[in-house]
Amino acid sequence: MTSHRAQRSVHSRRTTSDGSRDVDSGASIGGRRKAVRVGVRHTGGRKKLFPGLPSVPSLVGAAVLALAAVGVTISQPEVAPVVPAATDFPKFAHQASVLNADTSMGSGSALTGRARAVSRDSQREAVQDAADAELQAQAESQAKERNAALRALAVSAEQYADQIAQSLWQLPLPAGSYxxxxxxxxxxxxxxxxxxxxxxxxxxxxxxxxxxxxxxxxxxxxxxxxxxxxxxxxxxxxxxxxxxxxxxxxxxxxxxxxxxxxxxxxxxxxxxxxxxxxxxxxxxxxxxxxxxxxxxxxxx
Ligand SMILES: [Zn+2]
Known part of the structure; x- marks a missing residue:
């Protein structure tokens, strides 16, 4: 794993007090690692080439740490990070402009967005009006049916009353007169x-x-x-x-x-x-x- 290698690299590089480094040779003799002293001595002692800038070992150490951090972060998906190149910025800019065009509601095209909102409101009102008209038509139809039923019932009641009246008998002469x-x-x-x-x-x-x-x-x-x-x-x-x-x-x-x-x-x-x-x-x-x-x- 990259992180393990990076950590081992970090641990295997120990800066000594005199500026030299112990470098793990990778060889193992009798189960013991033998450190090989590789002396890298700069002429003039430990004087920096560019005063005020970090020393080369410090830069290398920082780079190793940075790589280790990157290795930790990408070790889980096992996918190398995609670092946009400088040549990609025009493409990103184009994509951004496309996104802006598609989401003009939130961009400077407020008038267009308001028009769309008004259009949606009009459509919603049209749908509501259609629903109201349908309900009104249904209510009128039901009222007509109810009135027709009531008329039929009234006619039936009149006919029944007539039948009752027709079935009733009356005296042929006034009561008490015969x-x-x-x-x-x-x-x-x-x-x-x-x-x-x-x-x-x-x-x-x-x-x-x-x-x-x-x-x-x-x-x-x-x-x-x-x-x-x-x-x-x-x-x-x-x-x-x-x-x-x-x-x-x-x-x-x-x-x-x-x-x-x-x-x-x-x-x-x-x-x-x-x-x-x-x-x-x-x-x-x-x-x-x-x-x-x-x-x-x-x-x-
Ligand atoms: Zn008689």
Whole structure:
């Protein structure tokens, strides 16, 4: 190793008191080193050639020490130090100028750097604006979807309310203005068959109101039923309004509960003014109107 050689060189050179040096000959006799005295005597004693300058041995010693130091520092990587030559300085200067050109932000080109910074800020603002526009578009789209959903819900609610309203039944005559004179299923010698409806005795000419939502499907005189109006409900149920003096609704007319149907009378097989009401589910046989009304939450 260079450092070992350098250290051994240092140790092997010992300046004697008279200026001579013991130089290790490198030979070894009987395990003992024999110092060979090489006398180097300068004429005129130890007078220096150039007073004021270090002596040659001192310069040599300093050089050896310097080399030893260099050897220590480069001994680890085993790579010789790269000492730039004087001819390399133009190259370094060129590299430095290139570096300065590439890093003009920190050099004298402040305007260029500021322009780049402004450009970056503009790009950042453009990206932010684009993101804001996208978010706004998404929010508007979501708002439209929400409004559409709310409108659809409102329409659905209105339809449901209509269905509820349509399904509700109302009294054919104002409460307290009539008397139930004959129930469904009663039998009498007055009838060819047992009573198939419900009788509402009321003064002649009293306004008869529609009981349930439907369409007027028949208006006219019907034998023992007298003047009869038939309203067909959405489920096919027929409501018969009989013995009227006159009509207040026409065939094909859509009527809701409470709309006028006609007027109380005694036409047909009748002993006095009353409304004979019949209910025919699915246009079939008559059922008790009281039971049908109770299903709808209405009590006659
Ligand atoms: Zn009757």
């Amino acid at each position: 008397r139930l004179s004959s129930r469904f299923g009663e039998c009498s010698y007055l009838w060819a068959n047992c009573h198939t409806g419900l009788d509402f005795a009321a003064p002649s000419g009293s306004q008869i109101y529609n009981v349930a939502y439907g369409v007027v499907t028949e208006v006219g005189y019907a034998g023992s039923y007298g003047n009869r109006t038939i309203v067909t409900l959405p489920d096919g149920t027929e409501m018969w309004y009989c013995h009227q003096t006159s009509f207040a609704a026409s065939v094909g007319e859509t009527v809701v509960a409470g709309d006028p149907i006609g007027y109380v009378g005694s036409t047909g097989n009748s002993t006095g003014p009353h409304l004979h009401l019949e209910v025919h589910p699915g246009a079939g046989d008559a059922v008790d109107p009281m039971g049908a009304a109770l299903v709808r939450g209405l009590q006659f």
